């Protein structure tokens with residue numbers, strides 16, 4: 001079965017309770033039948049109906065269950081020329097962070113305390129002597 005493609009303009013018209021579509025990571029979901037069942041409430045979904053809710057979805061740090069759950073509402077994808085970069089979650093225990101980001105974070109975590117102590121010691125030395 002081929003994937004149905006939507007322009008963002010097409011999705012934007014589906015912003016009503018009985019016809020609500022949202023875009024998450026360039027995938028289009030019809031959430032009309034899911035509104036009342038959403039553990040996060042009807043309002044957040046309805047407020048984002050017709051829109052790209054990728055940031056909201058990731059900011060909440062939805063569980064793996066939620067990610068699996070959304071698949072049953074998938075109705076298609078955004079046309080290739082209107083796709084956006086997929087944003088990684090920042091609060092799902094780092095599971096979506098790229099290896100690069102993790103390396104930099106790791107380095108920072110290791111070097112930050114001694115660096116701060118070094119700066120504090122230098123300042124103390126300047127003031128005291």
Ligand code: HEM
Nearest residue numbers: 029039040044045048053056057060061062063066069070
């Ligand atoms: C088809 C798409 C979606 C599915 C299947 C889904 C599913 C879920 C599930 C299962 C939860 C319970 C917590 C968890 O397991 O992570 C949840 C919570 C929540 N969701 Fe969604 N969600 C969807 C889209 C969205 C979007 C687009 C937003 C924001 C605009 C949103 C906002 C929230 C909020 C605010 C909570 C409550 C978090 C809390 O109480 O800590 N959800 N959602």
